[in-house]
Amino acid sequence: MSEDIRTRQGRRKQKESEKKKKDSSPKKLVLKKIGLSLAVLFGVLLIGGSITIFSMIKDAPPLDPEKLTLAQNPAILDQNDELFTTLTAVENRRLATIDEIPPLLENAFISVEDIRFREHFGLDLRRIGGAVRANVTGGFGAEGASTITQQVVKNLYLSSEKRITRKIQEQYLAIKLEQKYSKDQILEMYLNAIYFSEGAYGVVEAAERYFSKTLDELEVQDVALLAGIPQRPNFFNPFKNPEEAEKRRNVVISLMERYGKISSEEATKAREIRVEDQLKRSEKEPYPYRAFLDQVLKEVEAIDGITSTDIYTGGLTIYTTIDQDAQRFVDNLLQSEDQINFPDEFFQAGLTVVDTKTGEIKAIGGGRQKEVVKRGYNWATDPKRQPGSTIKPILDYGPAIEHLKWSTYHQIKDEPHQYTNGVPIRNFNNQYAGNVSMRHALLRSLNIPAVKAFQAVGKETAAEFGKGLGIPLDTIEEPYSLGGFTTGISTLELAGAYSAFGNEGVYNKPHTVRKVVFPDGRTIDLTPKSHMAMSDYTAFMITDMLKSAVAPGGTGVRARVDSLPMAGKTGTSNFSEQEKQRFNITSGAKDIWFAGYTTNYSIAVWTGYNTPEEGYIKYDGHSEHIAKDLFKKVMTEISKGNETPDFKQPNSVVKVGLERGTGLLPSAHTPRDQIIYEYFVKGTEPSKVSERFAKPVAPRDFMGAYQEDSAQIILSWVYPSEDRANHKFELEVSINGGSFSLISSTNDLQHIIKNPNEDSTYRFRLSAVSKDNNKLRSDPIEISITTPKKEIEEVVEETPPPIEIPDPVEDLEVEDEVQEDDEKPEEENNSEQTEEIVEQQSEDTNGT
Incomplete structure (x- = not known):
């Protein structure tokens, strides 16, 4: 029985085993196909890779x-x-x-x-x-x-x-x-x-x-x-x-x-x-x-x-972009003392020459190599020094024009002022100028108006404007508005920024390389892409103000090349009180700059010392001018033989004649010496006409009368109350057709003449006159008043006793004398009356 069971179990196991074999055969077949495919693919890749590698190796250059x-x-x-x-x-x-x-x-x-x-x-x-x-x-x-x-x-x-x-x-x-x-x-x-x-x-x-x-x-x-x-x-x-x-x-x-x-x-x-x-x-x-x-x-x-x-x-x-003639001149200028009297061998200088239109660097003055170099800096490109007031067009006034559309005449009050943290700001001369135009503030390099412009714009807006001109500004605070940078800038960066003002607002990054070509012919174009850093109106208006800065009265006039239309700005940064005390520095500035440009070239120059060490720094009074002198010599040299067009006024800017002091349009009576011309962004120019020099309106209701009981002439007139404070009244008189003479200059609206001449015609002429300008007077108005003749009462006199008749000759002489005496009192009478009127006028005038 057990044998049968084992046999039946054996049969079942055998059948299950055969079934599993049948079920697994297709899977094995698939795996085999996949494996074969991968093997073929690997072989193909291996062969293809080998061919590719062989091809690469075949193209390799020989070992020369x-x-x-x-x-x-x-x-x-x-x-x-x-x-x-x-x-x-x-x-x-x-x-x-x-x-x-x-x-x-x-x-x-x-x-x-x-x-x-x-x-x-x-x-x-x-x-x-x-x-x-x-x-x-x-x-x-x-x-x-x-x-x-x-x-x-x-x-x-x-x-x-x-x-x-x-x-x-x-x-x-x-x-x-x-x-x-x-x-x-x-x-x-x-x-x-x-x-x-x-x-x-x-x-x-x-x-x-x-x-x-x-x-x-x-x-x-x-x-x-x-x-x-x-x-x-x-x-x-x-x-x-x-x-x-x-x-x-x-x-x-x-x-x-x-x-x-x-x-x-x-x-x-x-x-x-x-x-x-x-x-x-x-x-x-x-x-x-x-x-x-x-x-x-x-x-x-x-x-x-x-x-x-x-x-x-x-x-x-x-x-490259190098102008070998310009570079050679710059090198010789810095290395010798034939043209520039440097104070000592430690005094350094660096400068960069840039093409205003393209940003291509034409020359770089890396320093005075005769100095005992400690670090081997390229003084034009490597050090970052505080730019001083050369930064004002970049961080203060440029943004104010660009974003607030300030005109070149925009009024800023130069007065005691402070940063938002309460630290006071001072001008270089520790004085205040009151209300000044933006142009005046820039050409005189006033600090307080510059900070006010920066604060009006806001530091974020100012920073964006500066970055657009290639100025490195990771952080920015209010002292930056005066050039108080944490690290500073180079002459290369400053020359590039100023070039945009001379290029209608288009900024091209300064560069020395145009392209690089490899031995196999491949080319890399390194020309930077230009971008619009500001509106053309900002560039032009800054440029026009900086033209004033190098004109007589401006801080940069020493750098001016008379034959060239050019613009520029000075800049200095001072030693701190701690540095002055520690290193016994009695005078001079830490960094002395000049940056300027024409339509062809832009140049920035820095001068100063490497480090404030006692006995290392020597200023002779001339050192503060070396940056301007270097600029002038380089600009003069590189501009020889080149046509230098003036800066073109764009359609976005209008030139407007303004009345000095009011900032309004001049009236027809504004004196020519009181009219100045400034620039406005189109659409922001003034439309109101100033009344400061306008012809005053004439007084009205001018009337007068002779009062017989008091023996006086009383005159009165009317004038608009809102205009009385700015005007006075001049009264003239003519008696019996004589010439007019001034009898009163008064602020009152009436005038009294006591004891006028009898039987006389008085002609009065009244004018309103500006208190600010005696030449500004209204049309005169006139009235006439005639005084009556006094009636003489007849007196019956007794018949005089007979008198003795004198000698005829003597009678004739006496008669002549009497005639003269009879005429003389009448003349004296008229004279006395005129004197009385003038005296009366004097009394009235003194009274007012």
């Missing part, structure tokens, strides 16, 4: 032994596309053999660039794996894995594009290079070709440029500093960015310590040394037009996708 000797240096072209330097003609490159390169220097570069250099075959697979992970998360090119060998290949043979093709070719050529040359030879190529900024190629030149040392004199801190520079030469240039250079140096020191190239004690000692203390600049000038070329290299370095080694060794052709 000549290129391994020296890098391909950039060719620099001027504004006329003419070559003016390749950097090789003056770089004086000196090579070092591997035997002359100290192990300490080798280890510094290997530690930071390629720690497995001595072990790999040209590629570092571990670094490639890390780079792949980074590129998957950050996109292709997010992180590189180039070995020193690959860098040599890339710098000498390939373009800088972050493309797979270039990377495959780079890896292929690196392997070939490793097969053909030893590690020492490759390292020698690398250390002799890399660029270290300051015009130095290779470690020999770099050691001399930064430390004035030979290779065997270099210490740990020195080799670490050099090894950190090539990643970003200009940025890690210790003369320009000592803080960043020191951070980078310490990274290299830490890597050398980690990999056992130096001891912990050596690392600690090297890190404690300040970068400034290890530097000793070489006396040799690296290349001509150094200040300009520094800016060129800075701009090219900023191009996305280009490495520093591509720039300095990749055979680029760089098209």
